[in-house]
Amino acid sequence: MDLDVLKFLIDNEEQIKETAEKNNLEPEVSLVIARILYDNKGDLSSLKGKQNYHYQKVIEPLFFRECEGPVGLMPDDEGNFVSSCVHTKYIDEESLLLSYEEEDFKCQNCRYDTQKW
Structure with missing residues (x-):
């Protein structure tokens, strides 16, 4: 913890x-x-x-917060919102505090993907 x-x-x-x-x-x-x-x-x-x-x-x-992905939550075929993350299901421990501080729930990989765009 x-x-x-x-x-x-x-x-x-x-x-x-x-x-x-x-x-x-x-x-x-x-x-x-x-x-x-x-x-x-x-x-x-x-x-x-x-x-x-x-x-x-x-x-x-x-x-154990779910990564929202580089473009955030997106609707699926049934109208439920799902993560756009293609890397992991949960935010890694190294990114969790930053995610709470910035209210931007992304794993390290999605943070990197977002910055590259």
Whole structure:
């Protein structure tokens, strides 16, 4: 777990709060759990009982963000929006913090492709 990403998510609470609400969980509890993880340097063994559930449903998915691709999300034949990324499904760890900071969710390869255009 990248502690810089976790710190960014804690300081900019919206991602955690929105994900908690989507999962019908209490946003403030999820924030407290994120702080516990940060204070314990990302050690998952510091979580107990239902805290693990909050982690699995709210915090963990924020570390596995799907790459939107060099041109962003595009509609498929059924009208669902899918990634235009042809490299990977998820944003690599090295690009995740930058993706959150810039609100531009791309893997390294798609960032490179975008810059070349």
